[in-house]
Amino acid sequence: MNxxxxxxxxxxxVYAFLYVPLIIVVVYSFNxxxxxxxxxxxxxxxxxxxxxxxxxIRAAVNSLTIAVVSGLVATALGTMAGIAIHRYKPKxxxxxxxxxxxxxxxxxxxxLLLFFIQVMNxxxxxxxxxxxxxxxxxxxxxxxxxxxxxxxxxxxFEAARDLGATxxxxxxxxxxxxxxxxxxxxxxxxxxxSIDDFVITFFTVGVGVSTLPLQIYSMIxxxxxxxxxxxxxxxxxxxxxxxxxxxxxxxxxxxxxxK
Amino acid sequence: MALLEIRNVxxxxxxxxxxxxxxxxxxxxxxxxxxxxxxxxKTTLLRMIAGFDLPDGGQILLDGKDLAGTPPEKRPIHTVFxxxxxxxxxxxxxxxxxxxxxxxxxxxxxxxxxxxxLDLVHLSDxxxxxxxxxxxxxxxxxxxxxxxxxxxxxLMLDEPLGALDAKLREExxxxxxxxxxxxxxxxVFVTHSQAEALALSHRIAVMNAGRIExxxxxxxxxxxxxxxxxxxxxxxxxxxxxxVLEAAxxxxxxxxxxxxxxxxxxxxxxxxxxxxxxxxxxxQVRIAAKIDDVADExxxxxxxxxxxxxxxxxxxxxxLNNGARIEALLPNSATGRAKFFEIGDAVKVxxxxxxxxxxxx
Amino acid sequence: xxxxxxxxxxxxxxxxxxxxxxLTLFFLLPSLIMVVASFRYPGDxxxxxxxxxxxxxxxxxxxxxxxxxFFSDFIYTQIFIKSFGVAMASTLVCLLMAYxxxxxxxxxxxxxxxxxxxxxILPFASNFLIxxxxxxxxxxxxxxxxxxxxxxxxxxxxxPVPLLFSSFAVLVGMVYVHLxxxxxxxxxxxxxxxxxxxxxxxxxxxxxWNRFWKVTWPLSLPGVYSGxxxxxxxxxxxxxxxxxxxxxxxxxxxNLIKDQFLGTRDWPFGxxxxxxxxxxxxxxxxxxxxxxxxxxxx
Numbered sequence: 052m053n054x055x056x057x058x059x060x061x062x063x064x065v066y067a068f069l070y071v072p073l074i075i076v077v078v079y080s081f082n083x084x085x086x087x088x089x090x091x092x093x094x095x096x097x098x099x100x101x102x103x104x105x106x107x108i109r110a111a112v113n114s115l116t117i118a119v120v121s122g123l124v125a126t127a128l129g130t131m132a133g134i135a136i137h138r139y140k141p142k143x144x145x146x147x148x149x150x151x152x153x154x155x156x157x158x159x160x161x162x163l164l165l166f167f168i169q170v171m172n173x174x175x176x177x178x179x180x181x182x183x184x185x186x187x188x189x190x191x192x193x194x195x196x197x198x199x200x201x202x203x204x205x206x207x208f209e210a211a212r213d214l215g216a217t218x219x220x221x222x223x224x225x226x227x228x229x230x231x232x233x234x235x236x237x238x239x240x241x242x243x244x245s246i247d248d249f250v251i252t253f254f255t256v257g258v259g260v261s262t263l264p265l266q267i268y269s270m271i272x273x274x275x276x277x278x279x280x281x282x283x284x285x286x287x288x289x290x291x292x293x294x295x296x297x298x299x300x301x302x303x304x305x306x307x308x309x310k
Numbered sequence: 311m312a313l314l315e316i317r318n319v320x321x322x323x324x325x326x327x328x329x330x331x332x333x334x335x336x337x338x339x340x341x342x343x344x345x346x347x348x349x350x351x352k353t354t355l356l357r358m359i360a361g362f363d364l365p366d367g368g369q370i371l372l373d374g375k376d377l378a379g380t381p382p383e384k385r386p387i388h389t390v391f392x393x394x395x396x397x398x399x400x401x402x403x404x405x406x407x408x409x410x411x412x413x414x415x416x417x418x419x420x421x422x423x424x425x426x427x428l429d430l431v432h433l434s435d436x437x438x439x440x441x442x443x444x445x446x447x448x449x450x451x452x453x454x455x456x457x458x459x460x461x462x463x464x465l466m467l468d469e470p471l472g473a474l475d476a477k478l479r480e481e482x483x484x485x486x487x488x489x490x491x492x493x494x495x496x497x498v499f500v501t502h503s504q505a506e507a508l509a510l511s512h513r514i515a516v517m518n519a520g521r522i523e524x525x526x527x528x529x530x531x532x533x534x535x536x537x538x539x540x541x542x543x544x545x546x547x548x549x550x551x552x553x554v555l556e557a558a559x560x561x562x563x564x565x566x567x568x569x570x571x572x573x574x575x576x577x578x579x580x581x582x583x584x585x586x587x588x589x590x591x592x593x594q595v596r597i598a599a600k601i602d603d604v605a606d607e608x609x610x611x612x613x614x615x616x617x618x619x620x621x622x623x624x625x626x627x628x629x630l631n632n633g634a635r636i637e638a639l640l641p642n643s644a645t646g647r648a649k650f651f652e653i654g655d656a657v658k659v660x661x662x663x664x665x666x667x668x669x670x671x
Numbered sequence: 672x673x674x675x676x677x678x679x680x681x682x683x684x685x686x687x688x689x690x691x692x693x694l695t696l697f698f699l700l701p702s703l704i705m706v707v708a709s710f711r712y713p714g715d716x717x718x719x720x721x722x723x724x725x726x727x728x729x730x731x732x733x734x735x736x737x738x739x740x741f742f743s744d745f746i747y748t749q750i751f752i753k754s755f756g757v758a759m760a761s762t763l764v765c766l767l768m769a770y771x772x773x774x775x776x777x778x779x780x781x782x783x784x785x786x787x788x789x790x791x792i793l794p795f796a797s798n799f800l801i802x803x804x805x806x807x808x809x810x811x812x813x814x815x816x817x818x819x820x821x822x823x824x825x826x827x828x829x830x831p832v833p834l835l836f837s838s839f840a841v842l843v844g845m846v847y848v849h850l851x852x853x854x855x856x857x858x859x860x861x862x863x864x865x866x867x868x869x870x871x872x873x874x875x876x877x878x879x880w881n882r883f884w885k886v887t888w889p890l891s892l893p894g895v896y897s898g899x900x901x902x903x904x905x906x907x908x909x910x911x912x913x914x915x916x917x918x919x920x921x922x923x924x925x926n927l928i929k930d931q932f933l934g935t936r937d938w939p940f941g942x943x944x945x946x947x948x949x950x951x952x953x954x955x956x957x958x959x960x961x962x963x964x965x966x967x968x969x
């Protein structure tokens with residue numbers, strides 16, 4: 052067996068390892084059986100159950116609200132941070148932007164829990180979740196925006212000034228249009244990360260509020276039914292769509308963000 | 311009054327003095343070149359003229375008015391950047407009309423002016439192209455057009471030909487000269503290439519370590535360098551350690567270790583016993599096989615050590631019998647004649663007594 | 672001149688101020704509060720005891736008690752060691768799976784590479800819990816996979832073992848969730864290698880084995896290090912995977928912390944554990960940075 056067929060077979064196995072579990076989830080969401088064990092027959096019943104599950108619907112609305120709000124705020128703040136880091140080379144800001152992303156999520160979760168209750172005296176709920184999500188999304192947006200700026204010829208900004216543009220005109224006419232793809236990709240990424248977040252939400256959520264991941268978690272922990280498969284499938288579709296849109300705007304940002 | 315007056319300008323970065331008490335007057339309509347090795351301070355000076363950096367001391371005046379306090383966008387000075395700095399998200403037309411839009415010109419006027427300047431740089435058909443669709447030479451022309459379009463008082467060009475290949479560079483040199491003459495705008499050209507500087511400029515300022523070593527017309531700089539740095543930096547030159555034996559009013563008698571005694575043109579201020587160097591252009595040194603063939607005052611026997619054939623000319627490196635080494639240049643003007651001597655050939659090198667310059671080391 | 676400098680300073684604050692303030696308030700400050708909390712006494716009903724005494728006889732102020740407690744009971748050190756073990760194992764398995772794949776992608780024709788990378792990222796885009804849940808199905812006692820494995824074990828005379836709710840399931844879950852983090856930095860590194868280097872090595876007499884171990888592998892070390900850090904660190908703090916796929920004994924640092932904050936509500940001790948985890952992560956990050964910098968210098 053030569054080297055490349057070697058690589059091919061291992062890689063094929065790894066790809067299978069990555070995809071088979073997800074395919075199973077999707078397939079069983081159409082399975083006419085309460086058990087995720089063997090194929091019985093096709094049904095859309097679990098989707099019907101899902102759409103009649105009021106708790107689930109409420110959680111979905113919460114998730115979307117949180118994702119949109121924190122996505123927007125994080126995009127604004129993260130774009131500023133990305134520009135600031137690139138332009139002014141501050142010492143502390145890069146550390147503050149990266150650490151919430153790089154540390155185990157649980158640390159941000161518990162420290163915010165402590166902070167909200169002990170210092171801010173905040174009743175945990177939507178607001179606390181949104182604040183927490185913004186905190187870790189800023190980093191992702193900043194990384195994408197900065198990566199975009201780093202790939203650019205610095206002198207075009209000076210050229211704009213040289214040719215008569217004020218600093219604000221330079222930003223409006225040159226900088227902003229050029230980082231726009233990064234900003235959009237960052238926004239979509241924030242949205243996805245927020246919708247998907249479990250750990251940090253888990254610690255900053257209050258009584259009576261739930262999000263989709265939290266709802267999935269309690270279903271998994273308590274009673275597994277193919278309704279989970281159904282909601283999983285829909286959630287996968289949503290994130291998949293967002294990712295495809297994001298990669299349309301900036302094909303290299305997804306990879307850049309994970310570096 | 312000079313168009314641009316640089317008065318005792320100094321710029322420090324920590325301990326490094328990037329620009330050291332520089333004064334230059336640039337006249338309207340001039341093609342002025344700042345020439346020097348990288349790190350000599352020419353780009354810092356350029357950035358201060360453009361307004362991206364401020365002098366620590368001294369003044370920069372345009373039409374007699376101090377430019378300090380005027381931000382880059384308010385200065386009627388444009389720059390052609392080394393990397394061209396074309397806006398990647400705008401077409402050629404978008405790029406070229408940018409300064410006009412900033413100046414608040416009407417759309418009609420913009421259209422007319424953009425068309426004019428694109429005609430001038432032969433890019434009329436590329437208006438709708440984006441920078442990434444253009445070749446290096448075309449980008450260069452767009453950058454030029456963009457810098458010229460609203461007729462700045464001064465156009466600065468920062469190593470604009472550096473990124474082009476040799477043939478294109480030569481074409482662009484000729485175009486630049488024509489362009490500057492046609493538009494009549496003052497050019498300040500920054501380069502580290504002495505060949506470019508000599509070919510293009512009305513005047514050259516040779517910079518080294520933040521200071522101006524010499525400022526003059528190209529032919530003066532080439533023929534009469536004021537010191538060893540300028541002599542060495544401009545063109546190929548033999549630099550020989552030398553000591554003055556006699557300083558006569560019409561000539562110098564000089565001793566060169568490893569060579570012997572030579573005669574050189576008189577130099578004011580040179581005194582007996584003074585040490586320095588003799589700078590001698592290879593094209594002033596003649597090389598011949600027999601002693602009768604050379605009638606010049608300074609002549610020495612030697613052996614060809616090596617030669618460099620570059621087509622139109624051949625440079626011979628000759629080891630003199632007394633130990634010194636000297637370069638001589640011979641045009642290959644005779645048809646079919648590639649070279650005259652082989653390695654190891656015994657030859658004579660000679661140069662007239664009015665050639666060569668005694669310089670302080 | 673003043674005008675020029677001033678506008679720059681104002682813009683600088685307009686741009687970096689808001690994110691700086693936000694992160695100071697909601698990241699830096701909470702982190703500091705947690706450090707302080709780790710030196711405080713637990714409250715009567717969970718949470719923290721007041722910092723200054725209101726009732727006589729109550730413990731107030733700051734203490735090293737929680738840290739002493741951490742080291743006094745070996746069980747906590749043991750859980751830390753176990754978490755490191757799981758993180759190490761997950762990292763190694765990820766590396767073994769990711770390296771061949773990254774190599775294959777890097778050696779594929781340029782036009783296919785992006786798509787192959789996308790295929791690695793896509794599963795990562797589905798919700799984390801869904802990916803863990805998928806393994807609940809696969810490893811469940813009635814699943815075809817479980818039945819097949821136990822059937823196979825039966826041939827060797829080994830009694831059936833439950834796959835779900837075990838350390839094995841935890842490892843599989845960790846690897847599955849973090850695999851893309853290993854593939855991407857490895858690929859980014861391997862893609863940059865000049866293929867001519869391998870030709871040169873072959874030309875100079877190196878066989879395939881030597882070409883890999885003497886050229887490809889040493890050059891890929893920076894990618895290996897960053898991939899390892901991206902897997903090791905999140906695994907170290909993970910609580911959800913042991914929670915969902917692990918058995919009763921599969922308790923890692925994350926589970927311990929979660930329990931202190933949401934279960935027993937001993938916040939000072941929870942904070943102490945979080946600080947210990949932070950220190951461990953910072954040490955790891957520092958070591959990784961140091962090793963990869965040395966690697967670059969070589």
